[in-house]
Amino acid sequence: MNDEQLTVLQRMIKGKWIGKGFLALLALAIIWWVGGKAIQSPSLFFQQIINGIQLGFVYALIALGYTMVYGIVRLINFAHGDVFMFGAFVSFFAVSLFQLHLWPVQTFPSLPPLIGIVIGTLSVIALSMVSCAILAMTIERIAYKPLRDAPRISALITAIGVSFFLEYFGALPFVFTPNFITYKRPFEIVTWYVKDGIHRLEAGAEAPPGSVIFSNVLIIIILVSILLLVGLNYVVRRTKIGKAMRATAYDKPTSRLMGINVDGVISTTFAIGASLAGAAGVLYATAYPQVVFWMGIIPGLKAFVAAVLGGIGSIPGAFVGALIMGQAEVISAGYISTPMRDAVAFTILILVLLIRPTGIFGEPEREKA
Amino acid sequence: MLLEVKDLNVYYGAIHALQGISFHLNQGEIVTLIGANGAGKSTTLNTISGILRPRRGQVLFKGVDITFTPAEEIVRMGICQSPEGRKIFATLTVMENLEMGAYTQNNKAEIQKNLERVFRSFPRLKERQNQLGGTLSGGEQQMLAIGRALMSRPQVLLLDEPSMGLSPILVEEIFNIIQEINSQGTSILLVEQNAQMALSVAHRGYVLETGKIVLEGKSSDLLNNPMVAKAYLGAH
Numbered sequence A: 001m002n003d004e005q006l007t008v009l010q011r012m013i014k015g016k017w018i019g020k021g022f023l024a025l026l027a028l029a030i031i032w033w034v035g036g037k038a039i040q041s042p043s044l045f046f047q048q049i050i051n052g053i054q055l056g057f058v059y060a061l062i063a064l065g066y067t068m069v070y071g072i073v074r075l076i077n078f079a080h081g082d083v084f085m086f087g088a089f090v091s092f093f094a095v096s097l098f099q100l101h102l103w104p105v106q107t108f109p110s111l112p113p114l115i116g117i118v119i120g121t122l123s124v125i126a127l128s129m130v131s132c133a134i135l136a137m138t139i140e141r142i143a144y145k146p147l148r149d150a151p152r153i154s155a156l157i158t159a160i161g162v163s164f165f166l167e168y169f170g171a172l173p174f175v176f177t178p179n180f181i182t183y184k185r186p187f188e189i190v191t192w193y194v195k196d197g198i199h200r201l202e203a204g205a206e207a208p209p210g211s212v213i214f215s216n217v218l219i220i221i222i223l224v225s226i227l228l229l230v231g232l233n234y235v236v237r238r239t240k241i242g243k244a245m246r247a248t249a250y251d252k253p254t255s256r257l258m259g260i261n262v263d264g265v266i267s268t269t270f271a272i273g274a275s276l277a278g279a280a281g282v283l284y285a286t287a288y289p290q291v292v293f294w295m296g297i298i299p300g301l302k303a304f305v306a307a308v309l310g311g312i313g314s315i316p317g318a319f320v321g322a323l324i325m326g327q328a329e330v331i332s333a334g335y336i337s338t339p340m341r342d343a344v345a346f347t348i349l350i351l352v353l354l355i356r357p358t359g360i361f362g363e364p365e366r367e368k369a
Numbered sequence B: 001m002l003l004e005v006k007d008l009n010v011y012y013g014a015i016h017a018l019q020g021i022s023f024h025l026n027q028g029e030i031v032t033l034i035g036a037n038g039a040g041k042s043t044t045l046n047t048i049s050g051i052l053r054p055r056r057g058q059v060l061f062k063g064v065d066i067t068f069t070p071a072e073e074i075v076r077m078g079i080c081q082s083p084e085g086r087k088i089f090a091t092l093t094v095m096e097n098l099e100m101g102a103y104t105q106n107n108k109a110e111i112q113k114n115l116e117r118v119f120r121s122f123p124r125l126k127e128r129q130n131q132l133g134g135t136l137s138g139g140e141q142q143m144l145a146i147g148r149a150l151m152s153r154p155q156v157l158l159l160d161e162p163s164m165g166l167s168p169i170l171v172e173e174i175f176n177i178i179q180e181i182n183s184q185g186t187s188i189l190l191v192e193q194n195a196q197m198a199l200s201v202a203h204r205g206y207v208l209e210t211g212k213i214v215l216e217g218k219s220s221d222l223l224n225n226p227m228v229a230k231a232y233l234g235a236h
Helices: A008-015 A017-040 A042-073 A080-096 A100-107 A113-147 A152-170 A216-238 A240-250 A252-257 A262-287 A297-310 A315-335 A340-355 B041-049 B071-077 B094-101 B108-121 B123-127 B138-150 B168-183 B195-201 B219-224 B226-232
Strands: A191-194 A198-201 A212-215 B003-012 B015-025 B030-035 B056-061 B079-082 B156-160 B187-192 B204-209 B212-218
Touching (some): A017 A042, A017 A315, A042 A080, A042 A216, A080 A100, A080 A113, A080 A152, A100 A113, A212 A216, A216 A240, A216 A262, A216 A315, A297 A340, A315 A340, B003 B041, B015 B041, B015 B056, B030 B041, B030 B168, B030 B195, B030 B226, B041 B071, B041 B187, B071 B079, B079 B138, B094 B138, B108 B123, B108 B138, B123 B138, B168 B187, B187 B195
Parallel strands (some): B030 B187, B079 B156
Antiparallel strands (some): A191 A198, A191 A212, B204 B212
């Protein structure tokens, strides 16, 4: 890269300390400001952190799909957010129409209720994951695979097209309808507050001032996300298909020379990414219990920003980026104003692209012969 | 004949890269294709491996037409390539690289036996099995590339420029191992710019010039051929 190709800001940063000084000042200002708020009201601050963790884990599950697919086919799959929406709707129908979450209790009435609910909820999540995996493999087969050797921009535009298709197909009156629908959780929500120990908060009661509230939704989001992340790490690091995914991401022609079925590996990658988005859809809908056909757009874009922030193509990067995004969002929503959270999210994207386009964990693109 | 290439014509867009080449490899042989840069040597290997498709011509393996067989099926049938420039998976460990070589194999005991065989040929890989492929030296990477290809238990091993970028001592070592692999029953199609070295281990050779075979014969005859000596062996 020569100097003419750099943007003004990049040149500023590369050439002199002005850029770095500016960044350091910005970071200091943010820490000063957030720190001040934290001292002012520690309970509110911890409440934001908890909300941010909840959101961050959901973003992490979505961001992994972006980053894995990008790593293997160099495509920003903009339809990924809509796969997330599809996952939320599958769980909505499973719970509201078919009462899938009640099957363990109905089949084995002697089961302890807690175990019944856990198994029921996990079944709903699993159904969403499988449905999303099938959807993504179909999308890949129909829309992306024919463009494998086309210029990258063609596949990118196709991804945007697929995204619109899923949204407006979903908006049809006989599909998901264009309206907001109240989501029925597969379990009853239980809330606790922390003030001199942990207390159960009765439904409809107010938490005392200065306390931090959390619910079983938070616990479920964290547990399910960690379970899936550990599982993903195992698949990618230890299994034959995971190693083939890494080999294919690194060098497709050589992978084919080794007898790896590259098309199958790519399809599997889409399926795994989409199943994580499907789980995220269920978790998101249980946390913010409304579903609508466009609900995937903003979380999808935020997760995309998280993946870029962490370094697109990097799995740990997507996770770290998503946790940062979650915090940035709730802190700006809580301390500035709610609409500001989107502005902050996309400001982060712009700053990353200007200052460090490869993200936190990213490496510069390897040029292949 | 184990492997037979008949009238192969391959194009890159409008460029006629292989202009009707024919050659064969018998069971147990080392056959070398020598020629300058751009003569079409790698193109030939990649067409046999199924990642390039010819416009005309045929590739036969044990009499079966594999011209349009998918690349992974060709590996499963018993033809594996160690590509030019080694193409190690730098982000995978040495062990994982070898496992990728065995991707088409399903029998765990067989894979383990193969692994031991590869480690016997290349003890250095065993020492470095948990290191990332990208951290190996050039010679070690070449050993890994050959070992990785051997993990698929090929009947035909395609070797593309194994001497590239290596010191003379290492080249010597690699070529000794190539002969050893051959003596254990693997037939080898060897592509080289280092004609002297290649002809010294091969049974027969073909000279490739801008997509055509211009000369063929026993290695000893080619080594003594004045045209070969002048063009490829640096004699005056």
